[in-house]
Amino acid sequence: MKRILLAALSALLLSACEQGIPKEALQLSQENLQMRQLQTRRFDSADEGKLLQSSAGVLQDLGFTIDQSDTTVGVIAASKNRDATETGQVVGAVLLSMLSGVPQAFDKDQKIKASLVTRPIGDGKSTAVRVTFQRYVWNSRGQVSKVEGLNDPQLYKEFFDKLSQSVFLTANEI
Structure with missing residues (x-):
C-alpha cells in the first residue's frame, strides 16, 4: 500500500512540474522583425570575403578595433571605448x-560593441549582412550601470550607406 501511495504521489508531483513551452515563446514580435530588417541589408555579391573585408574597413573607419574575425563563418566582432560622462548627470x-x-x-566610461555576420542568400548570387550595436556603460565606481542595444535607425542607415560605398569601391578596385 505504501509503495502504491508513494508511486501515485511521485507521479502527481512530476506531472505538476511539466509545463511545456508556450506557443508565443518561439514567435518573434513585430518589433523584433522590424529591428532585424533595420540591422540587415542584402548585397548583390556572393563573395563573403570581400564583404567582410569591406565591413571591417568601415568599422575601423568608424573608430572600432576589430576584436575577432572569422571569414570561414562570416563573423566580425569589434569595439571602441568612449567617454560616457554627461555634465547634467555629474551636476546632479x-x-x-x-x-x-x-x-x-555617475556614468563615466562606455564600450560600444559591434557584431557583424554574413550569410549567403538562397539564390547563390547575394549575401545578407547583419550588424548589431550594443553599449556597455561603467559608472565612476567601476560598476556596470547600463547594458543596452543601440537601435537608432540613423546609426544603421549610416553604417550601411558607408558599407555600400566600400563594396562599390572594392568591386571596382578603386
Whole structure:
C-alpha cells in the first residue's frame, strides 16, 4: 500500500512540474522583425570575403578595433571605448551628494560593441549582412550601470550607406 501511495504521489508531483513551452515563446514580435530588417541589408555579391573585408574597413573607419574575425563563418566582432560622462548627470550627482552626504555615482566610461555576420542568400548570387550595436556603460565606481542595444535607425542607415560605398569601391578596385 505504501509503495502504491508513494508511486501515485511521485507521479502527481512530476506531472505538476511539466509545463511545456508556450506557443508565443518561439514567435518573434513585430518589433523584433522590424529591428532585424533595420540591422540587415542584402548585397548583390556572393563573395563573403570581400564583404567582410569591406565591413571591417568601415568599422575601423568608424573608430572600432576589430576584436575577432572569422571569414570561414562570416563573423566580425569589434569595439571602441568612449567617454560616457554627461555634465547634467555629474551636476546632479554632486548636488545629491551634498544634500545626502553620500557620494553618488555617475556614468563615466562606455564600450560600444559591434557584431557583424554574413550569410549567403538562397539564390547563390547575394549575401545578407547583419550588424548589431550594443553599449556597455561603467559608472565612476567601476560598476556596470547600463547594458543596452543601440537601435537608432540613423546609426544603421549610416553604417550601411558607408558599407555600400566600400563594396562599390572594392568591386571596382578603386
